[in-house]
Amino acid sequence: MKFARGLLLGLLALPLLASAEEIGSVSTVFKWVGPNDKIVVEAFDDPKVEGVTCYLSRAKTGGVKGGLGVAEDRAEASLACRQVGPIKFDPADLKDGDVVFQQRTSLVFKTMQVVRFLDKKRNTLVYLVYSDRVIDGSPQNAVTAIPILPWR
Template sequence: MKNCLIFVLGVLSLCSAAAQAEQIGSVDTVFKLFGPDHKIVVEAFDDPDVKNVTCYISRAKTGGIKGGLGLAEDTSDAAISCQQIGPVEVSDDIKKGGDKGTVVFKQRTSLIFKKLQVVRFYDPKRNALVYLSYSDKVVDGSPKNAISAVPIIPWGNR
């Protein structure tokens, strides 16, 4: 019973990470007679630790009956683009620590074992934030990845 409760709480915590992204739109890629079509979805999320940086992710979403029930495993294909949308405010902790890799976004891409992650790095030499998206799996991850950089530049009349 205790193991079952831990399992359920773990699954719920993975599901809660999905609420961080806002779906912007989608396009169908394969028609499925039963269940939703396969598609590419575009989602946006704001960096939780850096004010005025928004990242957009496009990723494959499996349809069909298994996809409609949330049982399908999505492919590891994803792209990312991060943008400055106002004056960027980077904390001293990020600047001093060099931000060697902080997970800023997680989205499950299978029922339990696979997730899409975005990790932020700080490049002090170039004064930029670098965002890496990749997919991992408990046993075997994927080398497929995408990267986006946001230079920290003055905004407006500052």
């Protein structure tokens, strides 16, 4: 019963996460059958912080498995978040470790996610990207920070 409730709550929360727009990609490995392996650059806006856009680059596996959506993508990713307008948010709505973006990177058990932290002492938003699995995750990660400054 608890599992079903958790699954339902998770599905209801999905629309609250940001969706990514593909900016571009480059092929890294030629595949005879199916799409090539590539590095994809995606952009997404923080759904709770107006004026912030994040750019994520990640590996996407090609071939037959990649074309069918059953390949497991690598855990490496790079992240750069930038202020693109006046930063506006309600501090009461932000919780440390909130998931801002989530992307499935294998058929079932692996996800790449971006989480947000608010460094109140330094007046800075900090974003972290990492990959996890049901059983074990990856220590590979990337971090970026945006000082909260007036927009000119």
